[in-house]
Amino acid sequence: MHAEPETSFLANLNQNIRIVHRVCHTYFPRDAMEREDVFQDIMYQLWKSYPHFHWESKFSTWMYKVALNTAITHIRRSTRAPRNTELTESVAHAPDINEQVSREEELHRLHEAIAALTDIDKAIILLHLEDQNYDEIASITGLTRTNVSVRLVRIKRALKDDLQGNQ
Amino acid sequence: MALSNGIENVWQEGKAREADPAPFTEKDLQATISSRVRKEFKTVSQFVWAAIVYQIILYSFLTRTFIRHWGDMQIMLLCLAGGACYIPLTVALLRRVKTLYLRPSEAPGSPVLDVFHKVEGEYARLADFFQFKKRMDWIGVPVSCAIIVVVTFTLFVEGGVERNPLAGLAFFTLWLGMSLIAIHAENRKRFILPLRNLEQVLDDLKNS
Numbered sequence: 500m501h502a503e504p505e506t507s508f509l510a511n512l513n514q515n516i517r518i519v520h521r522v523c524h525t526y527f528p529r530d531a532m533e534r535e536d537v538f539q540d541i542m543y544q545l546w547k548s549y550p551h552f553h554w555e556s557k558f559s560t561w562m563y564k565v566a567l568n569t570a571i572t573h574i575r576r577s578t579r580a581p582r583n584t585e586l587t588e589s590v591a592h593a594p595d596i597n598e599q600v601s602r603e604e605e606l607h608r609l610h611e612a613i614a615a616l617t618d619i620d621k622a623i624i625l626l627h628l629e630d631q632n633y634d635e636i637a638s639i640t641g642l643t644r645t646n647v648s649v650r651l652v653r654i655k656r657a658l659k660d661d662l663q664g665n666q
Numbered sequence: 667m668a669l670s671n672g673i674e675n676v677w678q679e680g681k682a683r684e685a686d687p688a689p690f691t692e693k694d695l696q697a698t699i700s701s702r703v704r705k706e707f708k709t710v711s712q713f714v715w716a717a718i719v720y721q722i723i724l725y726s727f728l729t730r731t732f733i734r735h736w737g738d739m740q741i742m743l744l745c746l747a748g749g750a751c752y753i754p755l756t757v758a759l760l761r762r763v764k765t766l767y768l769r770p771s772e773a774p775g776s777p778v779l780d781v782f783h784k785v786e787g788e789y790a791r792l793a794d795f796f797q798f799k800k801r802m803d804w805i806g807v808p809v810s811c812a813i814i815v816v817v818t819f820t821l822f823v824e825g826g827v828e829r830n831p832l833a834g835l836a837f838f839t840l841w842l843g844m845s846l847i848a849i850h851a852e853n854r855k856r857f858i859l860p861l862r863n864l865e866q867v868l869d870d871l872k873n874s
Contacts, residue, residue: 505692513689520687542690542698568784575863606680609673618867622781628677641782658673 508549512542515559518629519545522566525625526574528614541569556638563631563639567622574618612661620654627651716852717763721756724810725749731817741820748813755806762798765791782868789864796857803849811841 519541527534544565552561613624619640626636636651637644732745815838820826827834 505695509690509692509695516687516690517684539698539701542695546695546699564780567781571781571785571867572788575860575867602676602679602683605676609676609680619781628674639780641780641784655673662673 508546511558512545512562515562518559518562519566521625521629522563522570524610525613525621526570526618528610537570537573540573541566544569557635560631560635560639563626563635567639571618571622608662609658612658615661616654616657620650620657623647623650624654624658717759718756720810721752721759724752724813727814727817731821735821741817744813744817744820748809748817751809751813752806755802758798759802762795765795785864785867789861789868792857792861792864796853796861799853799857807845807849808842811838811845815841 519538522541523534523538527537545562548561548565552558613621616624622640623636623642626639631639633644633647633651636642636647640647642650728745728748732742735741815834816827819830819834819837823830823833
């Protein structure tokens with residue numbers, strides 16, 4: 500990649516860099532080393548694919564596609580055993596002493612519930628929570644719009660049941 | 667836990683509390699590229715080495731025997747026949763390895779695939795290569811075992827295979843059995859389990 504496209508790549512990337520962090524945290528919530536590894540992998544794949552990106556979709560949609568493809572491929576190829584440590588021990592066992600802690604705990608439990616979903620369901624709920632509409636989710640995942648909407652209802656119900664079960 | 671505001675609100679509140687991530691600089695990019703290139707190259711090299719190392723040993727064995735027994739027409743012909751049987755398999759293998767590692771998204775001008783088509787494509791390429799490998803194993807393994815047995819007996823056993831057919835057959839069966847056990851383990855690790863994982867993802871995508 501020449502200097503000018505590289506500069507525009509970095510500018511666009513940094514505007515949407517949270518996407519990569521969110522995908523990494525959603526798929527690898529427990530292992531910081533693996534998360535760092537997949538973060539680098541996604542960055543590399545984005546850089547490699549950027550010359551072929553012709554703005555036919557939003558930059559963020561394209562980034563989600565690359566990031567999710569890379570994360571799912573990484574899970575399949577990974578030979579490392581998943582580490583069964585808690586997501587954030589200090590928060591998980593903290594007493595509910597104030598509103599801030601309670602909110603943190605809610606978020607922590609939501610992350611845990613999402614971590615228990617299948618790879619595709621994780622992608623769908625992540626895209627939904629990141630305000631992607633049904634058409635964009637369908638375009639990124641390759642599912643139909645109807646499938647996305649049906650699955651989303653099912654995923655949200657499963658998350659709700661999971662969270663209520665942890666009460 | 668009952669979510670007081672629904673999962674969307676909990677997520678959005680969490681986002682609002684997050685600190686801004688550090689920007690990704692040109693220096694980070696260069697470091698990432700160098701590291702990934704090394705990693706990809708290493709992964710591909712390991713796989714290719716595992717696939718062709720046996721053939722290198724076989725070719726070395728045949729070449730050494732051919733030169734060492736220069737003038738002995740029977741041994742020279744055996745070595746040439748063995749090499750002639752194996753060269754097409756090596757060429758086919760190298761072509762397939764190239765196809766396996768050339769991802770569609772890496773071809774110039776290729777669009778980025780959605781998740782379903784990406785997984786489907788990976789599954790198809792891996793399944794295709796596995797089919798080819800199984801066919802190659804059916805031909806290549808007995809051929810290479812036979813070459814090794816015939817040449818070894820001709821060189822080191824008086825009368826060769828012709829005068830020791832039972833011993834030759836036993837040696838061939840033992841060699842073939844060991845090869846099949848190794849191939850079964852390799853196929854399971856490199857192909858069957860990854861294909862099963864991909865199937866699960868595809869099933870999950872289809873059964874929605």
